[in-house]
Amino acid sequence: MAPELDPSTVVVHAGRPERVPNAPVSDSPVFSATYVAGGDRGYGRFGNDAWTAFEETLGALEGGRGLTFASGMAAVAAVCDLVPVGGRVVAPIHAYSGVLALLDQQAATGRVVVERVDIADTAAVAQAVAGANLLWVESPTNPAMEVADLPAIAAAGRAAGATVVVDNTFATPLLQQPLRMGADIVMHSATKFISGHSDVVLGAVLTADDELWSALELRRRSLGAIPGPMEAWLGLRGLRTLALRLERAQANAAFLAERLLAHPRVSRVRYPGLPDDPGHARAKAQMSGFGAILSFELGGDAEYAQRVCESTELWVHATSLGGVESLLERRRRWPIEVPTIPDDLIRLSVGIEHPVDLWADLEQALRTAV
Numbered sequence: 282m283a284p285e286l287d288p289s290t291v292v293v294h295a296g297r298p299e300r301v302p303n304a305p306v307s308d309s310p311v312f313s314a315t316y317v318a319g320g321d322r323g324y325g326r327f328g329n330d331a332w333t334a335f336e337e338t339l340g341a342l343e344g345g346r347g348l349t350f351a352s353g354m355a356a357v358a359a360v361c362d363l364v365p366v367g368g369r370v371v372a373p374i375h376a377y378s379g380v381l382a383l384l385d386q387q388a389a390t391g392r393v394v395v396e397r398v399d400i401a402d403t404a405a406v407a408q409a410v411a412g413a414n415l416l417w418v419e420s421p422t423n424p425a426m427e428v429a430d431l432p433a434i435a436a437a438g439r440a441a442g443a444t445v446v447v448d449n450t451f452a453t454p455l456l457q458q459p460l461r462m463g464a465d466i467v468m469h470s471a472t473k474f475i476s477g478h479s480d481v482v483l484g485a486v487l488t489a490d491d492e493l494w495s496a497l498e499l500r501r502r503s504l505g506a507i508p509g510p511m512e513a514w515l516g517l518r519g520l521r522t523l524a525l526r527l528e529r530a531q532a533n534a535a536f537l538a539e540r541l542l543a544h545p546r547v548s549r550v551r552y553p554g555l556p557d558d559p560g561h562a563r564a565k566a567q568m569s570g571f572g573a574i575l576s577f578e579l580g581g582d583a584e585y586a587q588r589v590c591e592s593t594e595l596w597v598h599a600t601s602l603g604g605v606e607s608l609l610e611r612r613r614r615w616p617i618e619v620p621t622i623p624d625d626l627i628r629l630s631v632g633i634e635h636p637v638d639l640w641a642d643l644e645q646a647l648r649t650a651v
């Protein structure tokens with residue numbers, strides 16, 4: 282596809298069947314576990330057309346070659362498996378709790394050594410990455426919303442000989458393309474914004490390095506964490522509308538961030554789109570939008586925060602993010618959430634409903650939960 286097309290066009294047109302008479306405009310998933318001998322496909326664990334279409338579309342957006350996995354965590358596990366036994370991993374203090382838990386498990390068994398750094402502190406990252414095999418980056422971070430200086434830390438990681446991986450789930454391939462800023466691998470929980478409808482669990486990795494791609498493809502086929510054809514098809518079906526969904530969701534998020542900031546019970550709002558947010562300048566430089574996730578705190582009152590989550594009618598009290606419907610949760614209700622995340626912090630995944638309805642319900646919950 283022509284490189285000058287806007288990503289909002291690419292997301293609609295990449296990964297389509299060839300335009301020949303009678304060809305379908307959209308492919309259907311093929312549910313076959315095996316294929317007639319003589320071609321390059323062979324067996325259902327090695328590939329199928331629904332994966333390829335999804336991977337081509339993500340690859341066109343991120344500037345690399347894709348591999349889809351059974352979940353975001355399956356993609357994370359394949360990347361972590363690249364680290365040699367006894368190797369060093371540098372990871373953020375705050376990031377998706379499942380990724381940090383996996384690294385902790387691998388450190389506990391002696392599989393790897395893990396060092397955690399404040400990913401927004403570029404000098405600390407550059408110092409920690411010396412001698413590391415893998416630099417795991419997430420930006421903005423879940424749920425602290427810290428923003429890493431991606432070009433600077435990717436350069437530091439590569440100079441140190443580490444493989445630089447960016448979890449790009451919050452930003453999506455439309456708002457941020459880490460491979461173009463020097464990262465080696467991008468990872469996505471496609472369960473979230475990419476699929477966009479909270480109806481599928483799916484993951485992906487992207488890389489522009491053929492050797493890394495082959496190493497990850499080998500792990501997918503040998504570890505077997507493959508998505509079904511239907512899941513990949515749903516992922517692509519959702520991805521087609523990402524530009525439109527994100528436009529509405531992030532406008533809603535900006536509107537809500539301002540309202541929350543002015544609310545007397547709210548002590549802090551974390552959203553890189555706010556001019557006073559510590560990550561604002563960086564996010565502005567490296568992202569084409571500030572996304573649709575934000576967090577806020579309630580003056581240290583965790584019980585109040587929990588009641589707020591249980592007092593909404595429109596907002597769904599549920600984990601996960603990136604769907605068309607707005608969700609909220611107090612992250613510390615999960616025992617594996619990092620203890621430095623405030624226990625009164627509520628994370629919002631802002632959907633595509635009308636902003637006035639979203640604020641009315643949130644404001645009602647803040648009032649009645651007191």
Ligand SMILES: *Cc1c(COP(=O)(O)O)cnc(C)c1O
Pocket residue numbers: 352353354355377379380419423448450451469470471472473482483484
């Ligand atoms: C959800 C999520 C993951 C894990 O992905 P799954 O699809 O749930 O396995 C990883 N990173 C981030 C930032 C996430 O939000």
